[in-house]
Amino acid sequence: PDRDEMYFTRGRMLQVLHMGLHVTQMMGYDQLCNSLDLITSNSARTLGLKDYGIQVGHPANLLILPAESGFDALRKQVRARYSIRNGRIVAETPPTCTTLHLDTLETITFTRNAS
Numbered sequence: 001p002d003r004d005e006m007y008f009t010r011g012r013m014l015q016v017l018h019m020g021l022h023v024t025q026m027m028g029y030d031q032l033c034n035s036l037d038l039i040t041s042n043s044a045r046t047l048g049l050k051d052y053g054i055q056v057g058h059p060a061n062l063l064i065l066p067a068e069s070g071f072d073a074l075r076k077q078v079r080a081r082y083s084i085r086n087g088r089i090v091a092e093t094p095p096t097c098t099t100l101h102l103d104t105l106e107t108i109t110f111t112r113n114a115s
Contacts, residue, residue: 012077012079013039014039014073014074014077014078015077016039017035017036017038017039017074018074018077020038021035021074029071032070032071032074033069033070033071034070035070035074036070036073036074041053059085059086059087060084060086060087061084061085061086062084063080063082063083063084064080064081064082064084065078065080065081066078066079066081066095068111072111076110079093080093081093081095098110
């Protein structure tokens with residue numbers, strides 16, 4: 001193509017957020033943990049969406065991410081597991097698994113062990 005696709009991020013808002021956080025040097029842990037607000041509730045407020053959020057009577061438009069926290073979703077750059085529009089699943093991405101083939105097989109989860 002005649003453009004650098006790095007800046008277009010294939011339409012995934014977590015990629016846009018990741019780039020924006022680096023450009024603005026928002027690298028503190030609390031900033032990273034709260035950064036999803038920039039592409040969710042803050043954006044909805046800016047657009048004047050009155051029925052945004054998970055509440056009775058609001059349209060059920062949401063993404064379900066396979067992550068334990070917003071920080072984890074951003075760090076792993078997860079793909080949405082489910083995309084829901086007006087309470088109906090419109091897209092589903094099955095889980096993936098990365099396996100190393102060294103001396104023994106080892107599944108990679110990209111999480112830290114508590115031990």
